[in-house]
Amino acid sequence: MNFASIVPVFDPAGPYAGSITTLSWVLIAMAVAVLAVVLAALWIALFGGRRLKARLGGATVVWAGGIVFPVVVLSALLIYGLSLTRNLTAPVPPDAMRVRITGEMWWWRVAYLDRQGQPLMIDANELHIPAGRPVLVELESNDVIHSFWVPRLSGKLDMVPGRRNTLPIQADAPGVYSGQCAEYCGGPHALMGFVVVAHAPDEFDAWLASRRTPRPAIAMEGAALFRSTGCAACHRIAGTDANGTAGPDLTHVGSRRSLGAGILPNNRGTLMGWIGDSQSIKPGNRMPPYKILSADELATLAAYLEMQK
Structure with a gap:
């Protein structure tokens, strides 16, 4: 079993994941309601009286149920969904931390960036961030299409060779948040996990300072x-x-x-x-x-x- 794959998808830990979770529950509720209507119509068609069957097959019901209802409901869901998730495309603060994550077969290359977008520090398969602050993640791929997804912190976004996509993430509280490649990329795709570690801001600053300290050569x-x-x-x-x-x-x-x-x-x-x-x-x-x-x-x-x- 993937060590980092057991993820509580409907337990958001930040504002970006929160809006997606709310939209997901709304869509699930709407799907259940539509299913109930369809099952009711099916019951009437199979077991209802002649009068009910005649009404169900009438032109008014066909127009209302087949055209008006889908147009109204889907349009409302589209408008609601776009307004609810607009924070995913809103600009992050200019001083927000930036990280570049590159999908590889079958692991993750992580580069912490400076203000000019140049790598400050290189790591792999694990990302450390300050809690309570938005982080802009630049997503790339060096081989095939991968998809970066840490469900409790944000949505998922594809990593396409030759293209750089951006995704904001944020953890409201310190903790360890698991992620997974969400696009089949061949071979051991199911074993391509990821870990995000959120620190309290002062602890993150101390962690970052320790990583920047010159490391003595280890001769052994x-x-x-x-x-x-x-x-x-x-x-x-x-x-x-x-x-x-x-x-x-x-x-x-x-x-x-x-x-x-x-x-x-x-x-x-x-x-x-x-x-x-x-x-x-x-x-x-x-x-x-x-x-x-x-x-x-x-x-x-x-x-x-x-x-x-």
């Missing part, structure tokens, strides 16, 4: 093993000579809550299992298995990655 057996096994060809760790971009950035992997784009809790045991044979955990992902590594070597690599806070 794990670092050497990381290079010699070829991990550095696909992954980046800031402050080292590992500068690969094919796979997720591992600069802060030790502090993430999950592994494999939300499918495993992050601890030493799951790290060892993922490095040793990720294909048995997430079939079809682009990381090759490392079955040639001994248990001691896997433990050494996992310990090294745990230190990447």
